[in-house]
Amino acid sequence: DIQMTQSPSSLSAFVGERVTITCRASQKIATYLNWYQQKPGKAPNLLIYGASSLQSGVPSRFSGSGSGTDFTLTISGLQPEDLATYYCQQSYDSPPSFGGGTKVEIK
Amino acid sequence: QVQLQESGPGLVKPSQTLSLSCNVSGDSITSGTYYWSWIRQPAGKGLEWIGRVYASGNTRYNPSLKSRVTISLNPSKNEFSLTMTSLTAADTAVYYCASDGWELEYWGQGTLVTVSS
Numbered sequence: 001d002i003q004m005t006q007s008p009s010s011l012s013a014f015v016g017e018r019v020t021i022t023c024r025a026s027q028k029i030a031t032y033l034n035w036y037q038q039k040p041g042k043a044p045n046l047l048i049y050g051a052s053s054l055q056s057g058v059p060s061r062f063s064g065s066g067s068g069t070d071f072t073l074t075i076s077g078l079q080p081e082d083l084a085t086y087y088c089q090q091s092y093d094s095p096p097s098f099g100g101g102t103k104v105e106i107k
Numbered sequence: 108q109v110q111l112q113e114s115g116p117g118l119v120k121p122s123q124t125l126s127l128s129c130n131v132s133g134d135s136i137t138s139g140t141y142y143w144s145w146i147r148q149p150a151g152k153g154l155e156w157i158g159r160v161y162a163s164g165n166t167r168y169n170p171s172l173k174s175r176v177t178i179s180l181n182p183s184k185n186e187f188s189l190t191m192t193s194l195t196a197a198d199t200a201v202y203y204c205a206s207d208g209w210e211l212e213y214w215g216q217g218t219l220v221t222v223s224s
Binding site for chain 2: 043044094099100
């Protein structure tokens with residue numbers, strides 16, 4: 001199985017600050033990497049698919065990059081409503097697997 | 108817009124079998140547009156993919172759960188279902204259904220399943 005490792009596990013940042021979350025795969029997965037946002041008590045919501053494609057309706061301050069084994073989710077200008085846990089997920093091979101999550105808090 | 112809604116018991120006794128259904132609207136589960144997946148999340152923990160069913164009825168499961176899980180289609184109700192046997196406290200989690208097409212685009216709101224006597 002492909003292991004997905006996210007860092008950091010949590011972070012705290014000011015409104016307006018640029019936030020970066022990284023995700024590393026245990027083997028190459030091309031760009032079969034998705035990012036989800038999960039707000040407290042809610043289902044995950046797809047933000048980015050194919051490593052860098054923005055899902056319809058998602059604010060443009062969210063962006064994704066990377067290929068192979070190393071990926072990044074960037075929030076360029078953190079907003080109060082971005083309080084959530086963010087997960088990466090590989091869809092290169094079965095079983096699909098998720099990173100452990102990054103909890104984003106607002107200072 | 109595809110919408111999914113999970114249903115099933117909130118409380119199951121240890122060693123018993125869990126049966127959950129996911130009703131889909133906005134697309135036919137046999138259209139082939141998506142696969143249909145189940146994912147679970149223990150309280151305060153991360154996400155675990157359980158398995159998926161294809162429009163053909165073929166299935167793929169997480170090897171860690173394969174011996175206890177069955178996912179199937181019910182086209183007449185436009186639903187798909189999850190059956191999990193031999194439950195233990197470790198299976199206590201929120202269970203989600205989702206559309207699956209390389210990415211998990213649409214999700215149900217989730218249903219909490221507690222395994223307890």
